[in-house]
Structure formats: structure tokens, C-alpha cells
Amino acid sequence: xxxxxxxxxxxxxxxxxxxxxxxxxxxxxxxxxxxxxxxxxxxxxxxxxxxxxxxxxxxxxxxxxxxxxxxxxxxxxxxxxxxxxxxxxxxxxxxxxxxxxxxxxxxxxxxxxxxxxxxxxxxxxxxxxxxxxxxxxxxxxxxxxxxxxxxxxxxxxxxxxxxxxxxxxxxxxxxxxxxxxxxxxxxxxxxxxxxxxxxxxxxxxxxxxxxxxxxxxxxxxxxxxxx
Numbered sequence: 001x002x003x004x005x006x007x008x009x010x011x012x013x014x015x016x017x018x019x020x021x022x023x024x025x026x027x028x029x030x031x032x033x034x035x036x037x038x039x040x041x042x043x044x045x046x047x048x049x050x051x052x053x054x055x056x057x058x059x060x061x062x063x064x065x066x067x068x069x070x071x072x073x074x075x076x077x078x079x080x081x082x083x084x085x086x087x088x089x090x091x092x093x094x095x096x097x098x099x100x101x102x103x104x105x106x107x108x109x110x111x112x113x114x115x116x117x118x119x120x121x122x123x124x125x126x127x128x129x130x131x132x133x134x135x136x137x138x139x140x141x142x143x144x145x146x147x148x149x150x151x152x153x154x155x156x157x158x159x160x161x162x163x164x165x166x167x168x169x170x171x172x173x174x175x176x177x178x179x180x181x182x183x184x185x186x187x188x189x190x191x192x193x194x195x196x197x198x199x200x201x202x203x204x205x206x207x208x209x210x211x212x213x214x215x216x217x218x219x220x221x222x223x224x225x226x227x
Contacts, residue, residue, distance in 0.1 A: 001227035004044030005053045006141045008032045010178035011206075012056035015213040023222045025053075029178035030137050034113050036176070037137040041144030051090065051151035051226040054138040055217075057159035057209045058109065059116055061126030061133055065158045068208035070104040070216055073154035076138040077129040078111045084142025087151040093225040094153070098216070107132040109154060111139025117166040126162070133158055151226065155216060157209035160202060167195045 003025035007013045013029045026044055030037035041052050058071065065071070072094055075085045091106070098104060110131035116122050125134060138154045145152035160166060169188040173181040189196060217224070 001223055002049045003051050003053060003223050003226050004049035005055050006030055006037050006041050006137055007056045008137045008178060009056060011210055012213065013178065015210060015217055018214055018218045019222045025222055031176040031178045032136055032174045034136050034140045038140035038144050041141045045144060045148035045150055051153065052141050052145045053224055054141040054154045056135065056137065056156060057206060058133040058135040058156040059122060060158040060161040061110065061122050061131055063162055065132050065161060067158055067161055067205035068212045069158040070212050071109065071133050071156045072104050072106050073109040073156065074106055076109045076111050076142050076154060077131060078139035079113055084139060084146060084152065086153050090151055090153050090226060094220060097220055097225050105132055109138055110134040112136055115166060115171050117168060119163050119165060122162045157212040159206040159209040166202065167192060167198060
């Protein structure tokens, strides 16, 4: 079996470094862009992958999703209302490998084309989509998997909980390689120094999410339970 993995950020892709170089699945980083995630997922399908995994961080939409909380999604609702189900047999294998006390949430997720930045919009989206978390790649990967007739899975960890706001000036500072534009971020921080505590909290929460992703990758192995 060959697995294709789509992430949004370079740091998410680096979580696969827990595997020896020759055993890592094929991974592509979409640079936090939904359209690019779809294109890259189609490329992985054309390269012979039998399964597509959306892997990375997410924003929490409900109060029971803390920073670092792990989500194995049963489905994702796209911004246009389409719902893409993940593979039930694959999800069952993931659960069996992790065991009954892994603490992961099995639930639906929401897809978004832009970052959801305020607690109010997060809560509203959670209710509208019946979802516990949101990201920008999973619905695009789900669409590509459906188009190619491939197995589909989502494994995400919460990086910003539902009550956490993200300053608007931070958005859009991610390169196509999924790395931050540090110069632009430092310039923005110089203009908004009062946002420093918020950024430090976001960094801490993001680090917890990445730690969870590394942990689950190491436990599931290079195929993430695909076969």
C-alpha cells in the first residue's frame, strides 16, 4: 500500500520525521491553501497512492477540544455544504491501534477556505456544520479522494481552542512551502505589540498540537493504519 499525506504547514510535515527516511509516506505541504491542497492530493492519487490522509493542526469549535486534543474525523463538511466521509474500516483500524484510552475524539470536522479567527465565528461554524474542529485542507483532500475513488482519512490536533482569537494581521503570512514569513510577522508585531501575549499563547498551543501529531504518528506507523 502507498499512502499520500497532505499538510498545511511545514512544521506539520516535519512530524513525519519520526519515521526513517526510507519509510515515510509521500507528503505534500499545501501552504495553508485549500485549492493547493486539492491539486497536491490529485497529484498523489495520480502517483499511485491508495489512500489520502489530511494530517495537521486544526482550530477547535467546541469547548471540549483543548490545545493538543486529537481528532480522528468521521467526516468533513466543505464550505459549499458537501460532506466527505472518511473510510470507516480505516478509522476502525486507527482506533484499534491506538486503543480505548487514547483520548482521541471521533467526530465530524468543518472545512474553511480562510482561517476562522474569533470565538464567535468558531462557535457558529461548529453548530452549523455539527463539527468539533476546522481546518483548511481536509475538505479539499476529501474531494480529491472522492474524485479518484481512494480511501480517505483525517487526523488532526487542536492548535487554537474555540475561545482563542487570532489577530487579523497575522493571517496570510505563510509561504507556498508552508513556512512563516518571519519578516512580515515581526513587522506586524512591531505595529501591534499588545498582541504579543496572544501570539505566545498561540505558539504554546501549536507546540502542544504538534507534539500530539508526532505522538500519534509514531504509534500508528508510516501507513497510519491504512493497511
